[in-house]
Amino acid sequence: MSQGKTTIVIFVTLLVGFASGFVLRPVIAPTPQVAAVTSPSPVAAAPSEARGTQYFVANIDEARQVVAGCRDGSVRGGECANAEEAIIKVEAQERRKRFLGN
Template sequence: MTHGKTLILVVVALVSGFGAGFVLRPMIVPMHPVAATPGDALSTQYPVAPRSKQYFAAHLDKARQVLAACKDGAVGGDECANAERAVIEADGHDRFKRFMGN
């Protein structure tokens, strides 16, 4: 008989715990995101990932612009490295084609 009482007690505790969780969740974690103020910068909320080497390989003119900005110090990080790799590979490919006579 004590086994049945224990089982009923566990089920009641679980049901009341889940019920309390559903009732208290809106108070613990708001359901709607907090509205951003006009002074908040979008880039601080959602950081922009650096463009990939494949992107710069397809857009060499932009890669060269980014490299110039990197030398000036306006741009930094992985975007500079990706642009530099794309430009180096494209220049190497062009040199190889000229060497082979194509």
Template sequence: MTQGKTLIIVLVTLIIGFGAGFVLRPVIVPVERAAIVAGPPAAAPMPAEPRGTQYFAAHLDEARQIVAQCAEGTARGDECANAEQAVIEAEGRERFKKFMSN
């Protein structure tokens, strides 16, 4: 008999708790109003994916140009790291070939 009363008390308590939670949720955490936008902003173009290390390994002249632009501060982002990595690897291969040929 006491198990039945305990089960009823637990169920009633849970129902009251969930009900209070649903009722008080807007008060506890207010719903933020989203800004209405007519369309996508025209001034902010979608950034292109940065070219990878493999691309720059195949195009070393362009990689060296990007590294120079990054040093000047005119280029930023993942392309700088990818281009620099490709140039470092290419120079390392060249040094290794020179070392092995001697």
């Protein structure tokens, strides 16, 4: 008899927890408000964020150009570190392939 009561109490507790989670979700994590754009700009905006390491791994020649620009001082910001990290990763992959004979 005691095990049946325990099962019922656990079931009711889980049910109340799930219900309160669905009810309180909008309060805990509100949905972001999106402003409607009436007319899109014909000119594409310049990217404000630095390109990531994955981009530079895929475009290694461009990464080498960015690193050269960083050494000259013509390029600044987060792209320098990302491009240099991508070059290091690609060179490490090439060394690993040569070492393993793949």
